[in-house]
Amino acid sequence: xxxxxxxxxxxxxxxxxxxxxxxxxxxxxxxxxxxxxxxxxxxxxxxxxxxxxxxxxxxxxxxxxxxxxxxxxxxxxxxxxxxxxxxxxxxxxxxxxxxxxxxxxxxxxxxxxxxxxxxxxxxxxxxxxxxxxxxxxxxxxxxxxxxxxxxxxxxxxxxxxxxxxxxxxxxxxxxxxxxxxxxxxxxxxxxxxxxxxxxxxxxxxxxxxxxxxxxxxxxxxxxxxxxxxxxxxxxxxxxxxxxxxxxxxxxxxxxxxxxxxxxxxxxxxxxxxxxxxxxxxxxxxxxxxxxxxxxxxxxxxxxxxxxxxxxxxxxxxxxxxxxxxxxxxxxxxxxxxxxxxxxxxxxxxxxxxxxxxxxxxxxxxxxxxxxxxxxxxxxxxxxxxxxxxxxxxxxxxxxxxxxxxxxxxxxxxxxxxxxxxxxxxxxxxxxxxxxxxxxxxxxxxxxxxxxxxxxx
Numbered sequence: 001x002x003x004x005x006x007x008x009x010x011x012x013x014x015x016x017x018x019x020x021x022x023x024x025x026x027x028x029x030x031x032x033x034x035x036x037x038x039x040x041x042x043x044x045x046x047x048x049x050x051x052x053x054x055x056x057x058x059x060x061x062x063x064x065x066x067x068x069x070x071x072x073x074x075x076x077x078x079x080x081x082x083x084x085x086x087x088x089x090x091x092x093x094x095x096x097x098x099x100x101x102x103x104x105x106x107x108x109x110x111x112x113x114x115x116x117x118x119x120x121x122x123x124x125x126x127x128x129x130x131x132x133x134x135x136x137x138x139x140x141x142x143x144x145x146x147x148x149x150x151x152x153x154x155x156x157x158x159x160x161x162x163x164x165x166x167x168x169x170x171x172x173x174x175x176x177x178x179x180x181x182x183x184x185x186x187x188x189x190x191x192x193x194x195x196x197x198x199x200x201x202x203x204x205x206x207x208x209x210x211x212x213x214x215x216x217x218x219x220x221x222x223x224x225x226x227x228x229x230x231x232x233x234x235x236x237x238x239x240x241x242x243x244x245x246x247x248x249x250x251x252x253x254x255x256x257x258x259x260x261x262x263x264x265x266x267x268x269x270x271x272x273x274x275x276x277x278x279x280x281x282x283x284x285x286x287x288x289x290x291x292x293x294x295x296x297x298x299x300x301x302x303x304x305x306x307x308x309x310x311x312x313x314x315x316x317x318x319x320x321x322x323x324x325x326x327x328x329x330x331x332x333x334x335x336x337x338x339x340x341x342x343x344x345x346x347x348x349x350x351x352x353x354x355x356x357x358x359x360x361x362x363x364x365x366x367x368x369x370x371x372x373x374x375x376x377x378x379x380x381x382x383x384x385x386x387x388x389x390x391x392x393x394x395x396x397x398x399x400x401x402x403x404x405x406x407x408x409x410x411x412x413x414x415x416x417x418x419x420x421x422x423x424x425x426x427x428x429x430x431x432x433x434x435x436x437x438x439x440x441x442x443x444x445x446x447x448x449x450x451x452x453x454x455x456x
Contacts, residue, residue, distance in 0.1 A: 001037055002075060003404035004029065007444040008310055013074070014443060016404050020073035021331060023447050027053060031061040039075030080341060081395065090390065091345065092142035096133055097352040097363050100125045100163055101154035106188050106230060108222045110255055110283045110291050113154065118354070118367040124159040125355040130166035132376040133353045138177045140380075150184045152352075152363055157191040160199075167203050184208065186253075188222070189234035189241075197241055205249060209238045212254035213266020213280060221257065239274060247276055251325065254280040257291040261300045264308035271315070271322040279325035282434055284416050293430050302437040309441035313448045329408070329442035343410030347373070347389030361389055364415030388424060389414065397425045399432070409435045 001016040004024075011029035013022045024032060030053070034045035041062065049058060068074040103122040104111075137147055149170065151163050163185070170181045185200055186208040200207055211234055212218040219229025242250055252275045256263035263280055270278050282301070285292040293301060312324060344350060347361030354366055357376040365371040374381035394400040394411045412435065416428040 001078075001402075001404060002032075002035075004032055005440055007306060007440060010444060010447055012440075012443055012447060014404065015074050015076055016407065017078050018073050018076040019331065019407070020068075020076075021443055021446065022068065022074070023450075027057055028061045028064065031058055032065060035065065035075070037075070039069050091349045092144050093137060093140040093349060093351060094144050094146075095148040095150070095345070095350045096137050097150045097152050097350070098125065098130065098133055098166070099153065099352060099354050099363065099366065100130075100151050100156035101159045102355050103158055104154040104188070105158065105190055105225060106155070106222055107225060107227075110221060110257060110285050110289070112284065112364060113366075120354075120367055123355040125162055125353075127162050127165050127169075129353070129355065129357040129376065130162055131169050132357060134166065134170045134173060134181075136353075136376040136379070138173060138179055141179065145178065145180055146182065147179050148182050148184070150186065152186050155188050155191070156185055157187050157196060160191075160196055164199060182206075186210065188230070189237050190224075190230060192234075192237045192241060197244060200241075201244055207241065207245070207250045209234075209241060209250060209252045210254070211235065211238060211252050211270070212256070213260075213263070214269045217256075217260045217266055218254075220259070221255070235273065242275060251277045251279050254278075255283050256280055257283045257285070258293055258297050259291065261293075261297060261304060263301075264304045264311065267308055267324060268311060271320070276322045277325075278322060281326070282431070284413075284419065284428075284431070286419075293434070295430060298430065298433045301434055305434070305437045305441050309445055313445055317452065326438045327442045327445055329439070329446060331446055341393040341395070341407075341410065343392075343412070343414070346414055347371075347386055361385075362415060364413075365418070392424050397427060399427050403432075403436075405432075405436045405439050408439050 002013055003016060004011070004013040006012070006029070011024040011026065013024055013029070013032055014020075015022070030049060034042050034049060036042055046058065065074060099118070101124050102118055102120065103124065134149070137149070141147055156163055167183060174180055182205040183203055184206040185204050188210045210222070211231070212221055215229070215231040218231045222230050224230055238252060252270055254266060254270070256266065260266060267278055267280050270280075282293050283291055308324070309327065312322075312327060315322065344362070350362060351373065352360045352363045352366050353376060354360070359373040359375055359380065360366045360368075360371050361373065371385055372381070373383050373386055380386070392411065392414060394406040397411050400406045400411045409432070412427040412431055414424040416431050417424045417426055420428045
């Protein structure tokens with residue numbers, strides 16, 4: 001299987017199964033269009049092409065294509081399809097998302113968690129639950145040494161004393177358990193005073209700072225309880241945090257809706273404010289919200305990704321470097337087989353823990369009782385839904401099986417699939433189209449980086 005496309009005057013062909021990426025001239029690109037997905041020349045198309053190109057030029061391009069096919073970097077065989085039926089390895093739990101606070105001091109219009117309560121009541125995690133969560137992770141992680149704990153909400157800084165005690169407890173268990181913990185915290189920044197920053201900088205491997213971009217965009221969506229915007233408060237605090245961390249191990253993370261389909265401007269605004277690690281993601285909202293990205297919005301959103309990719313390359317070339325999370329792509333090694341086929345590991349390797357200690361596949365399933373998998377006190381309850389997550393790989397999803405992007409998106413987000421299709425094996429179409437465009441942009445960026453390196 002191949003995927004051929006053009007962007008900003010560059011012709012690219014991705015060989016899906018091998019991961020090889022080729023930059024083609026116009027002739028080679030046109031000739032490649034005359035091949036079937038099995039790598040066979042389609043002679044009717046070639047005859048048509050001879051009406052506009054010299055036969056000798058076509059034959060030379062065909063010879064180059066056949067060489068690449070022989071080398072296994074075009075129309076290569078699927079490396080996983082035959083192997084997958086025998087792949088029965090059950091993974092261990094290696095990461096928990098601790099819902100430290102089912103409460104929030106913001107009222108973001110697009111929040112999937114209501115106003116922090118996740119279909120339930122406002123509550124804060126106790127230290128007892130936090131300790132049991134750490135014990136549960138240790139006991140269910142098998143031989144896995146490196147474990148991850150994400151502090152999430154609501155707003156986790158509303159329960160920061162418990163965050164600190166959980167960190168200290170986990171550290172106290174490292175020696176006797178043979179484990180090593182890495183911590184991440186996601187915050188809306190409002191309560192990020194010096195005391196909290198100091199602790200986070202000392203103990204958190206990563207921190208995610210929520211801001212949507214331009215002041216008018218951020219403040220239209222991310223409002224305080226009294227209805228006022230938060231931009232003027234959080235921007236300087238976020239900058240201070242990033243400076244204190246030496247501009248490393250953080251992300252500023254925003255959300256765009258159909259009200260700012262020019263979201264590239266928000267990414268560039270954050271870059272202009274000095275942030276180097278940026279993620280601005282499409283909202284996942286219901287149709288009645290008025291914020292949702294709709295199918296008719298896809299062309300405009302895709303064009304914006306292409307525009308952003310061009311600005312991204314231009315800025316890097318002129319020394320104004322920044323990193324956009326969705327344009328990150330490793331063409332050398334890439335993720336392991338499990339990651340390529342199963343994705344983020346929600347419901348299997350990664351679980352969410354509510355303030356009361358209940359276990360769910362991930363933070364977006366919290367509160368939906370069908371997906372409750374047990375608790376940190378009783379352990380996993382044998383809910384058959386967990387087996388559904390084990391089986392939800394790209395070969396079990398009809399739309400994914402034949403999709404060129406399957407080894408990069410790994411089948412998409414299970415929570416989004418459930419939200420829109422009530423089936424974790426049926427991908428969310430809008431999300432798929434935007435993800436495919438981001439991958440194309442990432443491949444084009446790699447081509448430009450390679451060309452620049454070759455020219456040095």
